[in-house]
Each structure stands twice: as structure tokens, then as C-alpha cells.
Amino acid sequence: MSNSSPSKYQDIENEHQNSIDDQNIHGQDNQEFLTDDTDNDIKQFNKYSNHNNNLQVSFHKDSSTVDINPCNSSLPLYDNNQNEQSSYEEVAANVSNKDDPTMSVLTFRSWLLGLTFTCILSFVNQFFFYRTSPLIIGVLVAQLLSHLLGKLMAKILPHRKFRIFRWNFSFNPGPFTVKEHCIITTMAATAAGTAYAIDVVTIQRLFYKRTIHPGIGIIFVITSQILGYGMAGIMRRFLVWPAAMIWPANLVNCALFRTLHNDKDNEDDNERSHWRMSRLKFFFLAFLFQFLWYWFPGYIFPVLSAFSWICMIKPDNILLSQLTGIYGLGIGSIELDWNAWVAFLGSPIVVPFWAQVNILIGFVVLAWIIAPAAYYSNLWNSKTLPIVSVRVFNENGHFYNISAVLNSNLRLNETAYKQYGELRMTPIFAFSYGISFAAITAVIVHTILYQGKHLFK
Helix, strand or coil, X not given: CCCCCCHHHHHHHHHCCHHHCCCCCCHHHCHHHXXXXXXXXXXXXXXXXXXXXXXXXEECXXXXXXXXXXXXXXXXXXXXXXXXXXXXXXXXXXXXXXXXXXXXXXXXXXXXXXXXXXXXHHHHHHXXXXXXXXXXXXXXXXXXXXXXXXXXXXXXXXXXXXXXXXXXXXXXXXXXXXXXHHHHHHHHHHHHXXXXXXXXXXXXXXXXXXXXXXXXXXXXXXXXXXXXXXXXXXXXXXXXXXXXCCCHHHHHHHXXXXXXXXXXXXXXXXXXXXXXXXXXXXXXXXXXXXXXXXXXXXHHCHHHHCECCCHHHCCCCHHHHHXXXXXXXXXXXXXXXXHHHHHHXXXXXXXXXXXXXXXXXXXXXXXXXHHHHHXXXXXXXXXXXXXXXXXXXXXXXXXXXXXXXXXXCCCECHHHHHXXXXXXXXXHHHHHHHHHHHHHHHHHHXXXXXXXXXXXX
């Protein structure tokens, strides 16, 4: 801020300089701020009215002077994306484009709860990752529990301040804020999903009977994760900061943040119709019904989790079992377990409808048309194999013995490989691999065609 007064106010400052020595310099005791300045010419401020976002204003405690100068262009300005409003109605309704810089973020509560949920989610999700139907504890669980625990800690923790060298901190700086809640949820989200590098460690131990040193394994997993975070940091200017970018999966968390911290629905709107309710009430009702329902497929009647009613008509029919069975193509199978729905493709509530239709069409074409056509036409001698499997087999349809084609150094023994035979995989597994590689190219081509002009600008 500038400390030099405009020339027009120099006489006023000199006139009152002697009278303020015995006065308190604080604003409420300074008589200069109580005088009427209507006689002063304030028209000179009009020239800054069109640039009020680039002004520097200084109030002097020991005089009645006010300094107004244009902001130095060399100082860093806020990014234009800070107050940019999204063009998507769903984003604008749930994500605020305003910021309160005085709100607490990194507090004792946020660090304790964030690290706790990070450890819990990473352990539990990795432990149950090896199930046929993985049990996943999502980020929403941590988001809900952290809100309750944060509110509880704000009530019971002491407000006493501690000083360590020149830093002051408190276990309870005030009410539990939405920023604390966001940082806790973000920390938990980083550990909610399993790292792909874990697959490498697991495969070497299960199939190759080779155990990696824990230190090397940890470093390997961390470096692979940091590589992803680094790429995200590079692309955040294009994919995160602009308000035009929409991430549907994150809108669920944003809507819940707003429901828990800023539920100010107009009561008059709720009184107009009995069918309307606040976000918080709707959330608790949905949570209650989902909690009650899970007892049926989870414990009371587990067959509701996944069953094939078509296969039950004639269980001994192999063709019917392959096409409609749970361990086959699953045509006509029914799943009434929410955890089974979201275990692999995520929540259908989050994914946009057009994306769901795209996934459905691709699944029907691949799994229900191409795969059975290739299997029953005996492509690659596939009838000797199961119709659906992620395992590898030999030419006789038995599981492939990996150890039979490796030497003592776990290297491929080409002579033994030729004698034992080539490995085989099911057609649907081979097609899945091919489509996975094609999807990477498709993403690049799609980005260039639809967003290439904006990126090159």
C-alpha cells in the first residue's frame, strides 16, 4: 500500500499534526475521523471509479488522510478463473465461485481426521480388493463420518492456544469449516482407490513365487502414484481451473458439502408443496432406506445380490449356463446389491446418461454379440476354454503352468516354452485387451478433434 498523500491533502495533514500527539491513535479515539469532511473536494476520486478493482487505498490512523492510487501493474493479480461461473447448471448450483480466505483449512482436526481416514480406506479397500466382488468403502463414507467427527471435535476440544517458537496453534480454532471438510475428504480420496502398481507386486508373489523387498515395493508404488499426480498437476491449467471443465463424479461430493454446510433452502418453497424437502432431509431419508435395504442382499437373502432366473429354468443346460449364468455372459441376470453395481463401473447416479448409453452399447456389442460369435465359431480353438475367464490356458484347456516355462532366474525358457505349448486366452479376454489399447488412442483422437483448437490457442 502506498504511504504518500495526495498534494491536496498535505495542508490538512500538517494542520492537525500537533493536535493528535496526545490522542489515542486508534480509529475510535481519533477525533479526526469524527469530523465532517463534506467541505473537502471528493471529486478527485471519480477518476478511479472505472478501475475500482485495481486501486490501492490507505487509511492513516493519525490523520484524516486517505490515499488512493492505481495498483502497481507489476503486482500479481488474481487469475480470471477465480470468479468465473460455470456454464453448466449442475456445477453452478453446487460449486461456489466465491472464496473466504479467512476460513480455517489446515488445523489439528483436519490433519488428524485426514490421516486417519487415509490409513483406514487404503487398508480396507486393498484388503478386500482380492474378492470376486470387491467390498469398496467409498469416499462418501469418509466424507460423512468426518463431518460428524469434525463437529464433535469442535465441541469437546479445548480452545487453548499453544505457542511453538513463533507459531501459534490451537486444537480447536473455532467451528468446523467446509474447507477443513474438503481437505479431509481429498486426503481420503487419494487412498480410496488401489494403485495399479500393487498388481505387479501381487502377480510376482502369487504366480511367480517371488517376493519383493517391502522397501522396494513401497518405493515402486509411490513413484507410480507420484507420476500420475505430476501429470494431473501439469494438466490442471487446462482440465481443472477453467469453469467450463466438468467432472461429474466430483459433483456428488460438492453437492454433499453444500448440503451439510450451507443448507439454506427457502422455507416458503417447502410450504408450497408437501413433496418438497431440504437437501439434508432428502439425504438422510435416502441413507436410511439404503441402510435398511442392504441387510437383505447382504445377510438375510444373499441370493438377491446376483442371480440368473433364466439359468434356473434348466440348470443342467450348458449352453444356457454359458449365456445367462453369473459366471457366463450374464444375459438376463439380475443384481439387487448396490455394492455389486458400483464395484467396477462406479455409481450409475454419477455417470451422465449419455455415457451410460455409450457403455451399454459397447458392452452389448462386445460381450453379447462378438464374444459368443467368436466362441461358438471356435475361433482360436476357443471351445476348449471357458466362455468367460481372465486366466490363461494351454491348448488342452487346462490352466497354464507358468513355472514350467521359466528358468531359475524367472526368465523365459524358450525351449521349455516350445515343448509345453503356447498359452491361450478366451476371446472375450483378448478382445478386452485390444479395446483397452484402442481406447487410449481414441481419447487422444477425440481430444484433438473436439478440443484441438482451444488447446493449440
